[in-house]
Amino acid sequence: MPRRRYHELAQEGAEFARIGDRILGTTLSVKGAVLIDSDQDEAHQTLPMGLPSPDDQRRVILRELLRRKIAAGFINARDSFEGLKVIFMPGFILVDEDLAARLADFVKDGGLLVATARSATRHRNNRACEFAPPAFLNDVFGVTIEEFGKLEHGSIDLEVGKWTSVESGGAIWCGHHRKPDDSMSYWALLSR
Structure with a gap:
């Protein structure tokens, strides 16, 4: 027996069918990115130290960017940074050499990188880095x-x-x- 959720989904499907050809292939114009990676939330939970979670930080940052009418959105850390002007890394504890190199290229190309407390303090496998934080990003932040x-x-x-x-x-x-x-x-x- 179809219930409310079924009817909502059917209605949404019908609406997309009507406008699909006009929105297919379009993308959002995002200039300010808030990096998102679920592994960061898991790593934070192993040792929160009283700090707000990466998810809490992401929500606050995105809300403030949107409130200020800045074209912003969540971007997966594995996505392309092309076309972005600023990237926020909220509580990004885990960083590997690949992400660090991509972020360094972003900054060299004129982008602005903003990191919050404890960012880049551990390897991707949640192992403490052997050099001072922000570890792989020392050269980026100077x-x-x-x-x-x-x-x-x-x-x-x-x-x-x-x-x-x-x-x-x-x-x-x-x-x-x-x-x-x-x-x-x-x-x-x-x-x-």
Whole structure:
């Protein structure tokens, strides 16, 4: 006996049959990509460290891009990056040499790459990298992360040219970054 879902699917099929020849072969115009890979969610669950999941981060980033009327969408990490202007890597813990090379080419060709905390800290098989994060992407970002961790509620004092106090009502993630030639060292903060 056909039920509601069957009728909805039949209606949708009929609608696509009417307009199919006009939409067949068309593509979305996406300039801002939010990388998606289900393995990242699984890797995050093995050691979340209090950070929002890659899926949570993806949703927030895409919502903000669309709210700002930027042509954006989810792009599988294995898809082509051709035609994109910016790529967001939310919580992309697992990175292999192939993805790193493709991202490096994207940046060399003028694209902007934005990564969130803990990106590129492990090999594709979820094994810790033998060199400092962002591992395979060190040359792309031009920095290495010396340490990172979670700071609970309260304040912290950082030395950035002079002492600066940072207050937070929520958890803070921080990372100490250093350029390979030691010409610059800085702290990056992410507050929930």
